[in-house]
Amino acid sequence: MNTRKDMNIWPGLTCNDPLAERDWLTRLGFEPGILVEGDGPGEVIHSEMLWPDGGRVMVSSACKTDSTFTTPIGTGNVYVVVSDPDAVYTKATDLGATLVRDMAEEDYGSRGFSITDPEGNLWSFGTYAG
Template sequence: MNTTRTDKNIWPGLTYQDPLAQRDWLRRLGFEDGVLVEGDGEGEVVHSEMLWPEGGRVMIHSACKQDKTFSAQTGTGNLYVVVGDPDAVYSRAQDLGARLVREMREEDYGSRGFSIADPEGNSWSFGTYAG
């Protein structure tokens, strides 16, 4: 299994009613701040990125953007994040009071992980399976 691959050519993007709160939530899970471009509207986020320290990023933006191209739905995403230490992320998720979607478990394909929902309903799975 190749565990050294660093994927950087697909960046999922999610729409939020409160993208600044989502950035804070992700930061508390272990993500790091990336680009933040705020718009003219109050709380409007035109473009932002949150970086996973082990590689990868996710774009977070406002549902209230002037450009509605990618702002139609909130709470419908499902992302998988590869982690070296899922227990540490699980602990941070518990500290956040995140809603557990799937308990921490060992999978028959060799992964250890769990799933939670963010405050606006998107599912985030964290596990050791790296493809």
């Protein structure tokens, strides 16, 4: 039985509209975490979105003054372990997410699917927890 609760690696995504991304992720099932806004319009220095089953992702804006951790928009690829992939799949389709890989049972014991978010990042949701 796997009892790990890995929460020490946080992917970060750069977005054109990080506030809209946070809203989209909230409607998908993430919980809003810290939000540090900058001085410029729409500037998000740092923010966190928490997944109820454990883990989190950081979301920031492409327009922030300190571009040290800015990555190209739409190049993120995140895997999220879920306890109920069907519920997340329903939310994703209700949001109009672009389906990249339909729900499937994998040979390695996972059930999951993949979508892209409005910024072009790839999100995979599945039951495989390692």
